[in-house]
Amino acid sequence: MSTRNLLFDIAMTHLYGRARQTLTSIIGVALGVGFFIAMAAMMEGFQGFFTQKIIDVSPHIVMEDEFRERPRQPVSWFFGYEGTAISLQGIKPKEEIRGIKNAERIINTLSQMPGLHISPTLEGQIFYRYGSTDVSSSLKGIEPRKEKKITKLENDIIAGQLDDLLTHSYGVILGSGLSDDLNAKVGDTLTGISVAGIIKKMKVVGIFHTGITELDKNVSYSLLKDVQVLQNRANVINGIRFALDDPDMAEEVSRQIEGQFQYKSVSWQEANEGILSVFVIQDTIRYATTGAILLVACFGIFNIISTVINEKARDIAILKSMGFTEGDIQWIFIFQGVLIGVVGMILGWALGYGLSVALGSIRIKMEAIITTEHLYIVYDVMHYFWGGVACMFAATVAAWLPARKAALLRPVDIVRGASG
Amino acid sequence: MSEVSSVLIETRNLTRILPLEVPVTLVEDVSLSIDAGQFVSITGPSGSGKSSLLYLLGLLDQPSEGQVFIDGQDVTKLSSQDLCRIRLKKLGFVFQFHFLLSEFTILENVRVPMRKLAKWPEKEQIERAEKILEDLGMEDHLHKHPFQLSGGQRQRVAVARAVANEPLVVLADEPTGNLDTKNSDIVRDIFRDLVRTHRTTVVMVTHDLELAAQTDRRVHLVDGRVVS
Numbered sequence: 001m002s003t004r005n006l007l008f009d010i011a012m013t014h015l016y017g018r019a020r021q022t023l024t025s026i027i028g029v030a031l032g033v034g035f036f037i038a039m040a041a042m043m044e045g046f047q048g049f050f051t052q053k054i055i056d057v058s059p060h061i062v063m064e065d066e067f068r069e070r071p072r073q074p075v076s077w078f079f080g081y082e083g084t085a086i087s088l089q090g091i092k093p094k095e096e097i098r099g100i101k102n103a104e105r106i107i108n109t110l111s112q113m114p115g116l117h118i119s120p121t122l123e124g125q126i127f128y129r130y131g132s133t134d135v136s137s138s139l140k141g142i143e144p145r146k147e148k149k150i151t152k153l154e155n156d157i158i159a160g161q162l163d164d165l166l167t168h169s170y171g172v173i174l175g176s177g178l179s180d181d182l183n184a185k186v187g188d189t190l191t192g193i194s195v196a197g198i199i200k201k202m203k204v205v206g207i208f209h210t211g212i213t214e215l216d217k218n219v220s221y222s223l224l225k226d227v228q229v230l231q232n233r234a235n236v237i238n239g240i241r242f243a244l245d246d247p248d249m250a251e252e253v254s255r256q257i258e259g260q261f262q263y264k265s266v267s268w269q270e271a272n273e274g275i276l277s278v279f280v281i282q283d284t285i286r287y288a289t290t291g292a293i294l295l296v297a298c299f300g301i302f303n304i305i306s307t308v309i310n311e312k313a314r315d316i317a318i319l320k321s322m323g324f325t326e327g328d329i330q331w332i333f334i335f336q337g338v339l340i341g342v343v344g345m346i347l348g349w350a351l352g353y354g355l356s357v358a359l360g361s362i363r364i365k366m367e368a369i370i371t372t373e374h375l376y377i378v379y380d381v382m383h384y385f386w387g388g389v390a391c392m393f394a395a396t397v398a399a400w401l402p403a404r405k406a407a408l409l410r411p412v413d414i415v416r417g418a419s420g
Numbered sequence: 421m422s423e424v425s426s427v428l429i430e431t432r433n434l435t436r437i438l439p440l441e442v443p444v445t446l447v448e449d450v451s452l453s454i455d456a457g458q459f460v461s462i463t464g465p466s467g468s469g470k471s472s473l474l475y476l477l478g479l480l481d482q483p484s485e486g487q488v489f490i491d492g493q494d495v496t497k498l499s500s501q502d503l504c505r506i507r508l509k510k511l512g513f514v515f516q517f518h519f520l521l522s523e524f525t526i527l528e529n530v531r532v533p534m535r536k537l538a539k540w541p542e543k544e545q546i547e548r549a550e551k552i553l554e555d556l557g558m559e560d561h562l563h564k565h566p567f568q569l570s571g572g573q574r575q576r577v578a579v580a581r582a583v584a585n586e587p588l589v590v591l592a593d594e595p596t597g598n599l600d601t602k603n604s605d606i607v608r609d610i611f612r613d614l615v616r617t618h619r620t621t622v623v624m625v626t627h628d629l630e631l632a633a634q635t636d637r638r639v640h641l642v643d644g645r646v647v648s
Binding site: 003005006009010013016017314315317318319320321322323324325326328410411412415416 | 471475478480481500501504505506507508509511513515517519521523524532533535536537538581593
């Protein structure tokens with residue numbers, strides 16, 4: 001114990017002797033940890049917001065009325081083994097009547113599955129005309145009672161109500177971006193023109209705002225039976241929307257459903273593959289950037305400890321000749337690195353927290369992937385934990401490398417040359 | 421403290437060759453034994469291997485061949501951990517340069533080996549360090565830093581540090597090399613006193629033949645071999 005105190009005293013004299021350089025190293029470490037935390041808070045805030053919204057607003061799985069693979073031609077089906085020399089040309093896909101066949105049976109079967117909520121839908125393109133503006137939109141026919149079970153659309157309605165769809169014929173709920181484009185408010189009556197060529201007067205009964213620009217600008221909702229009329233497809237549905245109690249299961253369940261019924265079933269992860277892969281790139285950049293800052297900080301630690309070791313070579317020699325072990329010498333210098341790491345880490349935590357608060361308080365009007373007025377910040381203890389772990393690991397390695405060199409220093413080489 | 425003279429350090433056919441491209445022989449086939457309580461000087465022209473021999477005796481360097489016995493123990497094959505332990509408990513070093521820790525006070529410097537050994541409680545360590553420094557006439561400088569002292573005073577502190585753990589042997593490498601005659605005499609007297617009153621063995625490398633003449637025994641080296 002008293003040896004440790006002695007080593008501690010010696011280490012402290014080294015740090016005091018280079019106070020300014022020590023401080024620089026500490027600041028370097030603090031910046032690394034601080035930026036790591038702030039960037040994590042901001043990026044995961046954004047990603048978390050986006051993912052949560054996706055999970056809340058859209059179904060976790062959508063079964064569509066199409067197949068991933070085109071049906072095989074009977075001839076290739078007949079000779080259908082590998083290597084058969086058949087070449088078919090000029091085949092036109094048969095125009096089929098779209099829609100999910102046997103929807104009733106599928107719904108009945110799947111409603112046995114625990115943790116799965118189901119809502120049938122008919123979705124199609126529609127043009128809204130209001131005044132002199134034409135805007136196209138994807139109109140989803142829903143049943144409000146079932147919709148409530150699979151999405152939190154209700155929570156995002158900023159004017160009117162979801163249930164108002166039931167009390168108005170041809171009522172429609174518009175996305176906020178859509179209503180802005182049309183310049184329409186709740187109570188206004190639009191002209192809806194479907195791709196089937198059917199024209200109806202439609203009354204705006206609600207406006208929703210999710211914050212996800214693509215949804216707010218493109219999507220509108222009406223009653224399923226109204227959409228069936230508009231699309232001239234009575235009793236047809238072309239999609240079944242599912243929600244899961246555990247959204248993370250969506251990929252697995254969608255595969256299972258698709259395997260069972262062949263209809264293309266898309267999980268929310270697959271539907272948002274593009275943006276989710278951007279998140280991966282974002283994370284990579286984030287780790288690379290903060291890693292680089294930390295790396296530079298480590299060079300600072302490496303540098304200061306190497307300098308101290310060069311400067312104190314005589315002290316190391318005499319301590320070793322006195323009977324200090326290699327471990328003792330190594331401890332002196334690793335301790336210095338660890339101390340710089342610990343102080344830097346604590347300052348970095350404070351800096352990271354401060355930056356997070358500052359970023360969270362900035363007002364930015366942004367209409368990109370998400371529509372928001374401020375940055376989303378998450379405060380997660382794990383950011384602080386991992387920032388600390390990375391910092392301590394890096395600081396220890398940065399100190400260990402020169403410390404090892406110091407420990408192996410031979411006193412004879414130094415006493416021999418020293419005079420004066 | 422036995423009255424019978426006993427062998428404290430013994431070497432058998434000690435050889436040290438630097439394994440360079442052209443191997444350099446520093447010490448060749450040295451067999452000697454040093455009794456406890458002797459004041460021994462190692463002399464020889466520069467490059468004769470006298471410091472190298474001292475480093476081998478002080479376990480700072482490993483022989484290429486031969487053995488070193490300290491206090492009856494063959495130390496040639498010991499681990500570096502064990503060698504550290506022996507240096508800490510049984511050996512003390514004084515070099516030409518003082519090697520004091522510049523950030524520590526004189527008293528703290530003398531306490532460094534004591535704190536490492538941890539044999540005495542802190543209070544006793546301080547008392548002992550003060551006593552040693554007092555005996556060397558340094559009582560007025562206990563809380564000064566090395567840069568505030570003269571060369572001779574620093575060397576006295578270095579000696580004080582070397583004897584802090586009551587070693588069996590003090591190994592000194594040109595301890596008076598940087599000192600004027602007056603300070604050289606003081607250091608010599610200190611060593612003599614150590615031998616006489618504490619029965620500490622002192623092995624001193626020096627090129628000063630006059631100084632060597634005043635020791636109990638002279639070992640003269642030429643080209644790494646003992647010639648007298």
